[in-house]
Amino acid sequence: MKNSRVTASSLHTARWCYAALILIIPISTFVQELPWVFGLLSLPLIIFARGLLRGNTRTLIWLCFVTLLYFCIATDKVFGINTHPLDLAELGLTMLLFVSAMTHARCTQKMESLNGEEHDSENNSI
Numbered sequence: 001m002k003n004s005r006v007t008a009s010s011l012h013t014a015r016w017c018y019a020a021l022i023l024i025i026p027i028s029t030f031v032q033e034l035p036w037v038f039g040l041l042s043l044p045l046i047i048f049a050r051g052l053l054r055g056n057t058r059t060l061i062w063l064c065f066v067t068l069l070y071f072c073i074a075t076d077k078v079f080g081i082n083t084h085p086l087d088l089a090e091l092g093l094t095m096l097l098f099v100s101a102m103t104h105a106r107c108t109q110k111m112e113s114l115n116g117e118e119h120d121s122e123n124n125s126i
Helices: 002-031 036-054 057-078 085-125
Strands: none
Touching: 002 036, 002 057, 002 085, 036 057, 057 085
């Protein structure tokens, strides 16, 4: 069951990256002495906490879409004039969050479809 191990590790990685991203955005705002409003950019991510803790596939897919917006913001910060190491960390976390969440969602859907096909073939033979 290699696929279930990949699924479990990708969900674990997605949870850790999610928590780190929620923490790093306000910390980066405080360290770089930006206006406090930029620290609130992590609040929309909190919407996905419940589904991520449950491992809901649909929540992970939507989290991937939202993560792309954070990726655009982090890329703009990294290639801007005043690049800070926390900006690089934010970029890395968004990329790792996207890849791990998409890997978990894809592997879960593949396992469900394989289990569904086996179940359907058993029902069709009767």
